[in-house]
Amino acid sequence: MPSMALFIITLGIIIGTLTAISANHWLTAWLGLELNMISILPMITKQKHPRATEAATKYFLTQAIASALMLFSSTLNAWQTGSWNITQLDNKLSCILMIMALTMKMGAAPTHFWLPEVMQGSTLATTLLITTWQKIAPITLLYMISNHVETTITLTIGLLSILVGGWGGFNQTQIRKMMAYSSIAHLGWTMTVISITPNIAIMNIITYMTISTPFFLMLMTTSSKTLQTMTTIWIYAPITTIIMMLLLLSMAGLPPLTGFTPKLLILDNLVTHKLTLMATTMAMFSLLSLTFYLRTTYLLTSTAPPTTTQSTTLWRLTSHQNQITTTLTPVALFNITILPSLLM
Known part of the structure; x- marks a missing residue:
């Protein structure tokens, strides 16, 4: 991978995570998670192998579903409470849906099905990112709503x-x-x-x-x-x-x-x-x-x-x-x- 492309991808991953963990608005957090997801996809597909393409496809579909569920949950909470603030997730249904979305993004059970296959199709450097850096943003958001869980x-x-x-x-x-x-x-x-x-x-x-x-x-x-x-x-x-x-x-x-x-x-x-x-x-x-x-x-x-x-x-x-x-x-x-x- 060219050094310039690697620098842009790495910058996107870092900015996406920092945006998500420093957000007060659900849409800002969603934007950071999406930037993070789009940035890591080229790293997964760096290997010219069908297994890498399969891993990137599974990762993209799973993260897209989790992002859609996250948007639906935050919109439902804003509709019921009138607030988009992350720490004010007062609607119970919204809270349950948000927990499921964040656990899907992290790879916790019962939405863990994508994690072993994606890691097997990726390089060791990419698996290191998936198991460490990629979990920072979802864990931080879960920490911010922990009093409503x-x-x-x-x-x-x-x-x-x-x-x-x-x-x-x-x-x-x-x-x-x-x-x-x-x-x-x-x-x-x-x-x-x-x-x-x-x-x-x-x-x-x-x-x-x-x-x-x-x-x-x-x-x-x-x-x-x-x-x-x-x-x-x-x-x-x-x-x-x-x-x-x-x-x-x-x-x-x-x-x-x-x-x-x-x-x-x-x-x-x-x-x-x-x-x-x-x-x-x-x-x-x-x-x-x-x-x-x-x-x-x-x-x-x-x-x-x-x-x-x-x-x-x-x-x-x-x-x-x-x-x-x-x-x-x-x-x-x-x-x-x-x-x-x-x-x-």
């Missing part, structure tokens, strides 16, 4: 997302699809507490983004797309392999890594609000996600010395890629060890 709806969406995210990633061998279901599961943890304690919900999604970003960057530098190709990373990047293992365990929520902190706070808040059964069910469903995280970690460790790998090395890193991998290692290590600052 019914707790029962968010708890149902969150519990379903955790179940779908764990169950869907159970038998995946493609890393991009596995990370898509991981994203759905983490969105479920965010949705369960967004109407009870919105600040903890935001902390949870930010923590997931800071952990998944170096993981995706390491996948990009090693050109790993399947679980089989990940087994050969130890041969030329042993430190990177260890850091990737820790990142996976942190996403799984194992103590004392960073990913454990927001999950602990979410469960604590649910128990405080007398939702002990819900907290117990979420903890049980999260074991499904833990299974495929541990499976991936086992595949990484099974090739470590003194065990010899049985897979063929499909690539060799250039010196430039080695430098990038060396730089990413301390960055990833910092993201794993920020647990003490989160607990303060």
Whole structure:
């Protein structure tokens, strides 16, 4: 892709997100989301492959439906209350429709069907954007209307997302699809507490983004797309392999890594609000996600010395890629060890 085109696309994605998160009017927020969607479509179709075209088509249709539902919801609320202000979503039907539109844009269950297919048809750089940056605007809008959201709806969406995210990633061998279901599961943890304690919900999604970003960057530098190709990373990047293992365990929520902190706070808040059964069910469903995280970690460790790998090395890193991998290692290590600052 030409550098000028890439600059314009990147600028459109940034401006669209900033417009949406700083808006007070529903139409302005819709405009920002539309600009964001149109800007990322060329990045999805950058690969000259039918799979990329299919992914872009699915992404466009899903986001267009969500935008139409968002417009209908805000118009209905303005018709009933006379206000286009984002924080004054007082109509119950409008609030329900808006939640469904925003969950469809994020990729949470039950409107998650597009996310694994789109991520599988995209490059690793594009999947990084979809799982991190593209969720900022919808999450921010959901945070702004959190005081109008019914707790029962968010708890149902969150519990379903955790179940779908764990169950869907159970038998995946493609890393991009596995990370898509991981994203759905983490969105479920965010949705369960967004109407009870919105600040903890935001902390949870930010923590997931800071952990998944170096993981995706390491996948990009090693050109790993399947679980089989990940087994050969130890041969030329042993430190990177260890850091990737820790990142996976942190996403799984194992103590004392960073990913454990927001999950602990979410469960604590649910128990405080007398939702002990819900907290117990979420903890049980999260074991499904833990299974495929541990499976991936086992595949990484099974090739470590003194065990010899049985897979063929499909690539060799250039010196430039080695430098990038060396730089990413301390960055990833910092993201794993920020647990003490989160607990303060």
